[in-house]
Amino acid sequence: MLVAGRYRLISAIGRGGMGEVWRATDEVLGRAVAVKLLLGEHADESATARFRLEAQTAARLSHPHLVAVFDFGSWEDRLFLVMELVEGRSLSDLLLAQERLEPEQVARIAGQAAAGLAAAHRQGIVHRDIKPGNLMLDAEGAVKIGDFGIAQFVDDPSAALTTTGHIVGTSLYLAPERALGRTADAASDMYSLGCVIYQLLLGQPPFRSDTPTATLYQHVDTPPVPLRQRGVEMSAAFDSYLLGLLAKQPEDRPTAQQVADWFSGEAWRGQAEPLPMYRPAPPQTAATAYPPAHAPSPPATRRPASGPAAGRASASGSGEDSGAPTTYRLPQAAAGHGRRAAGRSRNTPRRSTREAIRRRPRVASAIAGTVAFLAAVYLGMSLFSPDSSSATTPDDVTSTSGAQSPAPDDDGR
Numbered sequence: 277m278l279v280a281g282r283y284r285l286i287s288a289i290g291r292g293g294m295g296e297v298w299r300a301t302d303e304v305l306g307r308a309v310a311v312k313l314l315l316g317e318h319a320d321e322s323a324t325a326r327f328r329l330e331a332q333t334a335a336r337l338s339h340p341h342l343v344a345v346f347d348f349g350s351w352e353d354r355l356f357l358v359m360e361l362v363e364g365r366s367l368s369d370l371l372l373a374q375e376r377l378e379p380e381q382v383a384r385i386a387g388q389a390a391a392g393l394a395a396a397h398r399q400g401i402v403h404r405d406i407k408p409g410n411l412m413l414d415a416e417g418a419v420k421i422g423d424f425g426i427a428q429f430v431d432d433p434s435a436a437l438t439t440t441g442h443i444v445g446t447s448l449y450l451a452p453e454r455a456l457g458r459t460a461d462a463a464s465d466m467y468s469l470g471c472v473i474y475q476l477l478l479g480q481p482p483f484r485s486d487t488p489t490a491t492l493y494q495h496v497d498t499p500p501v502p503l504r505q506r507g508v509e510m511s512a513a514f515d516s517y518l519l520g521l522l523a524k525q526p527e528d529r530p531t532a533q534q535v536a537d538w539f540s541g542e543a544w545r546g547q548a549e550p551l552p553m554y555r556p557a558p559p560q561t562a563a564t565a566y567p568p569a570h571a572p573s574p575p576a577t578r579r580p581a582s583g584p585a586a587g588r589a590s591a592s593g594s595g596e597d598s599g600a601p602t603t604y605r606l607p608q609a610a611a612g613h614g615r616r617a618a619g620r621s622r623n624t625p626r627r628s629t630r631e632a633i634r635r636r637p638r639v640a641s642a643i644a645g646t647v648a649f650l651a652a653v654y655l656g657m658s659l660f661s662p663d664s665s666s667a668t669t670p671d672d673v674t675s676t677s678g679a680q681s682p683a684p685d686d687d688g689r
Contacts, residue, residue: 278303280351283311283358294323299361302346309346312357327355333424334359336399341392343412343422359422363415367408371475379510379544382476385411387539388419389469394532396421397462404460406468407449408475447488447495448481452524455492463526466535470521474500477508482522496524511546 277285285298289310300311314327334345334357347358367385370377377385389411396403403410403424412420447455451467454460475481482501483494500522504515517538523529530538538544 279311279313279356280349283309283347283356285311294327300358302358308361310359310361312359314355324355327357330424331357333401336401337396337424339392339395341388341419341421342395343420360420362412362420362422364413364417364420367411367413367472367476370413371408371479374479376479377476379477379514382473383514383539383544384417385413385419385476386469386473387536389421389472390466390532390535390539392419392421393462393465393469394536396424397465397532402460402462403465403468404454405446406465406472407446408472411472447491448484450492450495451526452496453526455495461526462532463529466521466529466532467523467526469535470518470529473518473521474503477503477510477518478506499524511544513546514544517544 279285279300282302282304283300284303285300287299289297289299291297295312295314298311298313300309301307302309314323328348331345331348334343335348338344343362344360345357346360347356349356389406393403393406401424403421405423406421410421410423412422414420449468449471451460451464454464471481471483483491483498485491485494500519502515502519503510504512508515517530521529521535
């Protein structure tokens with residue numbers, strides 16, 4: 277079958293809600309392409325407008341991780357879209373085959389998908405239907421994002437083509453704000469990508485219920501369970517960052533470019549970051565300086581943001597750790613000694629313990645000699661001073677002589 281006199285259809289690749297995709301050959305350029313045909317029974321006004329929107333949206337984008345669009349037109353009253361042929365499988369095929377992906381593989385897929393979404397977001401385009409079936413892996417394992425059929429131009433909300441009272445998208449990967457009927461934005465795509473990453477690591481999405489409506493309520497109200505608590509072997513940094521992608525509030529999620537940059541490095545492995553340079557505290561005054569009880573420990577190693585909060589590191593580069601105050605030894609001397617010590621120059625050398633021990637006998641000898649001298653003086657004074665019991669006072673002499681002299685008689689003799 278030759279479409280538009282140029283594209284020869286070879287074999288069917290897949291069939292979706294609005295159309296079918298064929299492997300084809302561009303006989304003009306001689307290259308393999310994919311041709312998407314709008315199904316005749318769905319060729320109503322809404323489906324036609326959506327099909328045109330996909331062509332217009334994809335035509336505005338050019339990125340290694342986005343499926344390229346080459347041509348668009350009408351053939352036998354059916355619209356067709358000529359796209360880049362991706363030789364590979366979708367992530368949905370991997371999940372159906374229950375193939376286990378290692379964190380390193382998932383990190384590479386996440387980084388490439390985020391890079392493609394960042395290119396779309398820079399053009400003001402929101403995909404609105406990020407899910408495993410729309411993420412392809414080519415023969416080299418590179419990610420290709422396709423199916424912009426329900427994409428929305430941020431600068432033209434009327435292009436959403438959403439029926440009143442209905443939500444366009446897949447409930448397993450729908451952001452909370454969209455479940456509440458709000459307009460999708462770039463952060464909504466990042467939430468959906470977070471759900472896909474979660475499913476690639478665990479084998480099932482973060483939220484699943486018996487009905488789509490119940491699943492939407494879980495997106496709005498239920499916090500996701502960390503993957504490491506569910507038995508997935510991965511770094512704490514990766515687990516924490518994924519929870520940031522699944523944040524309930526759009527403003528709490530990282531942007532597509534931030535996610536692409538984060539996964540392109542080594543932060544997701546949870547490796548230690550270089551320690552900041554230690555900057556000693558300024559010298560204190562002599563009156564308040566006391567020797568520290570121990571040398572300050574180096575700052576503890578911190579992991580990179582589990583999420584979007586990871587970039588709030590100190591911009592000063594200081595090695596101070598406000599969470600672990602330095603312990604100081606309290607002064608043990610008396611207040612007076614402390615004041616004398618404060619007046620001593622900081623550069624005055626302190627006497628060694630051995631010198632202090634050698635000086636102690638000299639001091640003791642000097643004190644003992646002084647005490648002995650004072651004791652000798654006191655003893656001498658006691659021995660050589662007049663005895664108060666044998667001393668004769670003038671009154672005693674007078675009294676004694678009076679007793680020995682005879683009393684005069686009456687005529688004076």
